[in-house]
Amino acid sequence: MKLFRFGEPGKEKPGVIIGEKKYDVSSFGMDFDEDFFGGNGMEELSKFLLNKEVSLPVVGDDVRTGPPVKRPGKIICIGLNFRDHAKETNAPIPAEPIVFFKATTALCGPNDNVIIPKNSVKTDWEVELAVVVGKKASYVKEADAHKHIAGYVLHNDYSEREFQLERGGQWVKGKSCDTFAPLGPFIATPEKAGNVDDLKMWLKVNGQLMQSSSTSQLIFKVPFLIHYLSQFMTLMPGDIISTGTPHGVGLGFKPPIYLKSGDVVELGIDNLGTSTQKAVAYTQPW
Structure with a gap:
């Protein structure tokens, strides 16, 4: 489904x-x-x-697509979960998953504009595989993790690198700006998602391929992440776990490349569809 x-x-x-x-x-x-x-x-x-008695209205392609989960309780992200991404950012390969949060107010539709935050000069992109939790999880065994998965979804984990890395404190400040979590276009249930350990993933900026990899390169796989996270917090149905990004982020280029108003970001993962965001300058609060 x-x-x-x-x-x-x-x-x-x-x-x-x-x-x-x-x-x-x-x-x-x-x-x-x-x-x-x-x-x-x-x-x-x-x-x-x-039920053959049900007659369903068709939704036109001209209708906006929103985030496929309504008000998730948590958006949990995993940092540096691809070896090549850790290398490009001059970070050591993590011995355990690096865990951080995105504020749920960052959530938006897959094709909504991404708003470059006020005073931002280092807004960056990250194509990621995300998991939707389908069953309450606490102290879950890795072998049982699949029982807690509702489905999989495409996510662009936008990041403001100055806020994230140069302003002190935790990464959440650079990850939680409004529109920094475009999710979708849809949730694919496990049987529709295919082999999530080997899905091609890519991202382009203004038509130029920046990220091209596969979920086969994940350091910590989805079952382990669910097991691991559930040792520290209860995962609730509808929570989002975003599993990390491969190399090719703007921070990794020499010199770095960051988004400016008018740039167009396109991304996709096999079996999970594609999304497109146009970068626009900050104008006023919501």
């Missing part, structure tokens, strides 16, 4: 993608949130879709 949400910001409705068509399933009565993922939402939605 492929789940997506559509409509104006803050007014999104749930939908499903069947074949090449997108359908409105708001008549199902549940949005894709903690209650949906943590309860029997997936099973009930499947039954709903099998």
Whole structure:
């Protein structure tokens, strides 16, 4: 199953993608949130879709796609989880996962504009595989981690490198600016995502290929990450885990390359679709 949400910001409705068509399933009565993922939402939605009495409206391609999860409780990110990315940033290979958070206010639709923050000169990109938690997880064994996965989704972990690395404190400051977490276009359930240990991933800026790699290069794989994180915090249904980015970020170039207003970022992961964000200058608060 492929789940997506559509409509104006803050007014999104749930939908499903069947074949090449997108359908409105708001008549199902549940949005894709903690209650949906943590309860029997997936099973009930499947039954709903099998009901031949149900007539689903088609969602046009001209309708905005929103983030596919409604108000996740946490966005947990893993840093330096590709050896080549650690090398390009002059960082040691981590012995354990590097964990940080993105504020949930950074969440936006996959094709929304990315707003360059006020006073920013080092806004950077990061294509990443993200996981949607499907079941409450605490002290989970690695062998049981798959039972806690609702699906997988494309994520661009935007970063303001000065805020992140030069302003002291934790990375969260450079990761949490508004629009810095475009998610989607859809959640692919595990059977639709394919072999998540070997998915091609890429990112372009203004048509130039910057990142090209595969999830096969992840240092810490998805089951281990779920196990590891659950030793320190309870993972709740609908939480997002973003697993890290490969080499090719702006910080890694000599000299570094950062986004400016008007730049266009395109990215994709096999079986998880593509997204496009246009960089725009900060103008006013939300």
